Amino acid sequence: MKYIKSYILFFLMVFAVTGCTTDDLKDDVNDLKDRVTLIEEQVKLLNDNLAVIAYILDPQNKTIANVETPTKDQYVITLSNGEKLTLTIGKPGTIDEPEITIGEDGMWYVNGESTGVVAVGTDGKNGEGYPEFRVEKGKWQVRFGDGKWSDVEGGDVASGVSLGDQIFESAEVDGNKFIVTLKKDGSVHTLPIVETLKCIIDKSGLTLDKEDFLVVNRDERVIVPVQIEGENMQVTCPQGWRVTLNKLDVVDEKGNNYQLYIFAPVSSVKSMTRAVADNTADVTVQVQKGAFWAVDKIKVKVPKVYDNDWDKYNDGLPVTVGGFDISLDTYNAATEITEDYAITKAGVYFVSANNVTLTLKDNTMDNLIILPYSDKVTAINLNISAQLTVTNTFICKNVVFTSTVNNNILRFNGVNANVVFDGCKINGLKNTKALMVPQTAGTHNLNYCAIVNSDICIDESEADVINNASFALINNMDCSQLLFENNIVYGVHEVTSSERTTKHVVNFKLINANQRDLGLLQLNSNTFVDVETTGAGGVTGLVYAKNIEKIVMTKNLFHWTNPTTKFLDGNGKEKSSPTTLIFRFGENANLQDGNAMGSENYYYNGNSEMAVKLWYTSGGKPVCPSTLGNLSTAEPEIFDTNNKKTFNKSTGTFTPTANYKAYGAQR
Incomplete structure (x- = not known):
């Protein structure tokens, strides 16, 4: 290639004219090698030959152990450190390459036009970089360093032509010597072969x-x-x-x-x-x-010690949130937020100040990821006033999530979407709606869903009870893996009617998907306070699915202060609902022994008229295997409900009594 030859000639010229040291020359050759990028098979030929040039100029105490000739014009050189170099005797090509020259002003010139980039270094310093070329849509393009690609004037590439290279005139093995001759200046280089080193x-x-x-x-x-x-x-x-x-x-x-x-x-x-x-x-x-x-x-x-996730992410290392890895390679460059901010496009956002308030100006996004800059950022406010549609990934950490949406809040229109809430406070959840729904049930699904270390408050109105409303975190979606750990879920319901009890929620579902499948469910160390799972519509369950492949359920606390025994149906008539349920599966569910593991799950029921069951029984036959265990009755009560310092719905404070401190959410 012409520009490769020009480089080599230029190196010799700089050495003779500017008095650069041999080390400068070696650095330039190595830098050039890293920057050469071309097209098709000739890229390898050029880069391989350039590696041989670099070795000739700077062997770095590596000797040649062996030289093989697999073809007439090709030599495979094995160095003493096991590295292999390939030298190919090239021939002229027919492609019109850009012509690279150095002007009298010391600038790089491409096809006679100055690039404005300094080529000739002064006082032993390098220039501003070397040109890198590529062919894009039939045209030559050039850039310097990590700059933008730009078209080369007169740089069209004709079709059906071939690349070529004439760096080396000849090469031969002569006893314990390998002799190569450069094409441009005819210089001969004799390299020793030391076989037993x-x-x-x-x-x-x-x-x-x-x-x-x-x-x-x-x-x-x-x-x-x-x-x-x-x-x-x-x-x-x-x-x-x-x-x-x-x-x-x-x-x-x-x-x-x-x-x-x-x-x-x-x-x-x-x-x-x-x-x-x-x-x-x-x-x-x-x-x-x-x-x-x-x-x-x-x-x-040694591994770098990071004190913030922003640097870790920008260094290309994964940031793990709720068991899910977020990396620069997958989600591209992130944006740092230092003050109140309106998010107008999809992306990754790191918030570096506490109590910043974020709002959404675009309600359809491929990915939306909101993370704290470091552990020092403990509260990020995210206000959602309209339904947000997400295709692939929605992740929040340390976010105070407040919705005023009179609708389902997150709608997923992708296949195998991922969602994570980690260390969040999720407010504004109303009955009759859901936190997550599919665009099309049976088509759009969740691959990985994690809600961990979070507080979830569900605010139910009197009208919701009368209308037999329900609320589900996930509604009518297939989900491959659901991780629900170390959360506090509580209901708030203020009424004056004597027919219903105050400050609790009915008909709450973690997942409501009686026609959908759930893969792995991990339900561990959660605290549920005053969220009943059934209503006037019948006995369903906290988890209601067609089928579940595997369940792990340990150390959960379920507390109902004064649960409802009667509901009003759609006609305003009383309807008994004597059972609250944790699991209900489809009639043909096939959860096998060994795929359901449960232990140390406790409940307290403040009304003896309401039964509490772990699973639904159909025709006297339990749908769940015995390895899931059962719920154990808490004696005495799990919380001291008269102590506002340890049980307070206005602050979301729920501290168990001494007997149960090891169970439920650990805060």
Whole structure:
């Protein structure tokens, strides 16, 4: 390619004219190698040949162990550290590539037009970067560094043409020497072949991060296999680290005959956590034979300690909320919010100040994720005044979620959507509505739903009771996994009629989906206060589904202060409802022993006329297996309802008595 040749010529020119050091030249070649991007198979040819050029200019104490010739014009070079380079003798291509030159003003020129980017460094410093090219929709495009791509004037690419490369004129193996000749200036380079000198750190079984670092926890040790041939072995490591090289009694199946023990710094020693330009993060092994040395390296670091999720996310690490991972690769760049803000588009938002109020200006979004910048942000206000439609993901953490929607609040119109509430306070939930519904039942579903560490207040009106209204967190949706843990759910209902009791809710459902399937249900360490599961419409249940594949239910508390024994039907007539229920399944549900596990679930019922059951019985036959256990009666009462400091619906405070402190939500 013309511009590759121009680069090489330019490097020689800079070396001769500006007096740059050999190190500057090596850095430029390595930087160029990282930036070259082209199209189709010739990309590999060019990059491979450029890697050979970089090795010729800077072997870095790696010798050639072997050279093979799989084809007439191709040479596979194996270095002493096991790395393989491929040199190909190219031929002219027929494509019209952009012409790259350096102007008298020291700027890069593309097809005779100045780019305004400095090419020639001064005082030993590099320029402003090298051009990178690609072909997009039949046109050449160029950018510098991480800048924007722009079309090259006169840069159309004709169809049916071929790329070519003429970096190398020739190459040959002559005894223990490998001789290559460059095309541009005819310079000859003779490289020694030292067959019995090896230093290969075997990284095949290691997990490296995106910067190719081996991450070792403080106070821990990692063992890395090494293959060595030669003498006078030496190892070095960064300050604070410790390494030893130990010979194996038996060579392993990969030919490794040594083990490198790498000890991370102890907790009291400071150590770098990021990649740096020098080699102080390298564990280096080197071995000698005569006048030659073979060297291999592995970069090491201890995990970075993050004090906020914003930096963690932007570094490409997952932020876990309610058991669900949120990463930059999946959800793209995030926005930081420092003050009251109107959200106008989908995305990830990190809030860095307490009590910021967010409102929604767009009520249809692909993803909406609202997270605290750090643990110091404990309250984020989100006001929803109109139904929000979500396609893929809705996640909130430490959010005070207040709805004034006279409708179902979240509508999901995607397949396998994900939703998480973690550490939230969910207010404004009214009977006759639901928190989550599908756009189309049976088509749109939840893949993962987690409601954890949250307070949920359901405010039921007198009219709701008369009209036999109900409220469900999830309504008429299939769900693959539902995690409901460490939550407080309570009902608020103020009435004056003597026919109904005050301050409780009837006909509440965690999931109301009698025609839908539920995969795994994890219902653990929750506190339910004054939320009854049945109404005048019949005996249903807190969880009402066609089928559930697996249930795990432990350490839940159910408390009804003064539950209802009579309801009014749609005609205003009294109708008895003597049972409140936790589970009801479809008649053909097939929950097997071993897939239902339950223990240490307690309830207190303030009205002996109302029965409390764990599951629905059909025709005298229980639908649930015996391994789910049963509910245990709490004696004495779970809460001291006369103590406003420990039982207060206005503040959402529910602290169990001493006998039950280990059960229910742990706050």
